[in-house]
Amino acid sequence: MKQISILGCGWLGLPLAKRLIQKGHLVNGSTTSENKLAILKEAGINPFLVTLESESISENIIDFLAESEILIIDIPPKLGRKPADLETAAKMEFVQKIKNLISFIEQSTVSxxxxxxxxxxxxxxxxxxxxxxxxxxxxxxxxxxLISENVLLENKNFKTTILRFGGLIGEDRQPVKFLAGKENLENGDAPVNLIHQNDCIKIIEEIINQSKWNEVFNASAPFHPTRKDFYTQKAKDLNLVLPKFSSQKSNIKKIISSEKVETVLNYKFRLEDY
Known part of the structure; x- marks a missing residue:
C-alpha cells in the first residue's frame, strides 16, 4: 500500500484515483472546484481544494502532499493547438506553474x-x-x-516518469461526436493515434506496481486506421450522421509507437475498446 497524491481529479484523475483505492492505496485528490470536493470524498478520496498558478499556489498544497510517496500530475496546459501570441508564449505560464509546484514537492515526502x-x-x-x-x-x-517534462526530469530531489498519451478517448469522450455530419474534413488518410481511458489507468497502475521511474513512455494503442475509416465506422456504431472527408491527400503520416510500454511494462492494450 502506498499513499499517492493526484493533482487534477478530472476526466482521467478521478477514475484513476478510484482504481488505486480499489487496489488498497491511500489517495489524496485535488480539484479546483469546491463543489467537487463532496464527489471526491464520496469516492473514498481525501479531497483538497488546490489552485496552481504561475506565481502562487493554495496553502492546501502542503497538506495535499503530506505523507505521500508518489505524486501524479494530471493538469492540462489548456493552451490550445494553435501557437499562442508572443505575450502569452513569453510568460510560459504552464511551465511557471510546474516550477512553482516543484518547490513544494522538494519540501514534501514525495520521492x-x-x-x-x-x-x-x-x-x-x-x-x-x-x-x-x-x-x-x-x-x-x-x-x-516539453519544457515542463525536462524541468521535472532534471530535478534530482525526486524520480520522475513522463507518460505521453495519444488522443484520449473513452465511453463519454468520443471525438466523432464533434465530427458527425461535418463535411470537407481534412487529413482523412492520416493515421489515428488514440488511447482509451481504461488503458491510461492500467498503464499508470503498472508503472507504480513495477516501480518504473526515471523513464519516458509513449502510450498510444497499436491501432492506426485512417481518420476517415475510424471515424466513419464510429459514426455508424453510434448511429450518427457520417462525417465527410476531403479527397485531398494528407502529408501527415505520424504513427506513435508504444513498443516500449508493451515490452518494458509487459503491457497488452485492450483493442476491443477501440
Missing amino acids: KVLFVSSTSVYGDQNETITEQTTAIPETESGRQL
Missing part, C-alpha cells in the same frame, strides 16, 4: 513523480515516433509540456 504529458510534444513528424525521436512541438501547448 516519485508521474507527469501526464502528450504526444503533441512530437509535432506532426511524418514517421514512426518512439521515445528516442527528437521532440519538435508545433503548438504552444506541446512546447510548454
Whole structure:
C-alpha cells in the first residue's frame, strides 16, 4: 500500500484515483472546484481544494502532499493547438506553474513523480515516433509540456516518469461526436493515434506496481486506421450522421509507437475498446 497524491481529479484523475483505492492505496485528490470536493470524498478520496498558478499556489498544497510517496500530475496546459501570441508564449505560464509546484514537492515526502504529458510534444513528424525521436512541438501547448517534462526530469530531489498519451478517448469522450455530419474534413488518410481511458489507468497502475521511474513512455494503442475509416465506422456504431472527408491527400503520416510500454511494462492494450 502506498499513499499517492493526484493533482487534477478530472476526466482521467478521478477514475484513476478510484482504481488505486480499489487496489488498497491511500489517495489524496485535488480539484479546483469546491463543489467537487463532496464527489471526491464520496469516492473514498481525501479531497483538497488546490489552485496552481504561475506565481502562487493554495496553502492546501502542503497538506495535499503530506505523507505521500508518489505524486501524479494530471493538469492540462489548456493552451490550445494553435501557437499562442508572443505575450502569452513569453510568460510560459504552464511551465511557471510546474516550477512553482516543484518547490513544494522538494519540501514534501514525495520521492516519485508521474507527469501526464502528450504526444503533441512530437509535432506532426511524418514517421514512426518512439521515445528516442527528437521532440519538435508545433503548438504552444506541446512546447510548454516539453519544457515542463525536462524541468521535472532534471530535478534530482525526486524520480520522475513522463507518460505521453495519444488522443484520449473513452465511453463519454468520443471525438466523432464533434465530427458527425461535418463535411470537407481534412487529413482523412492520416493515421489515428488514440488511447482509451481504461488503458491510461492500467498503464499508470503498472508503472507504480513495477516501480518504473526515471523513464519516458509513449502510450498510444497499436491501432492506426485512417481518420476517415475510424471515424466513419464510429459514426455508424453510434448511429450518427457520417462525417465527410476531403479527397485531398494528407502529408501527415505520424504513427506513435508504444513498443516500449508493451515490452518494458509487459503491457497488452485492450483493442476491443477501440
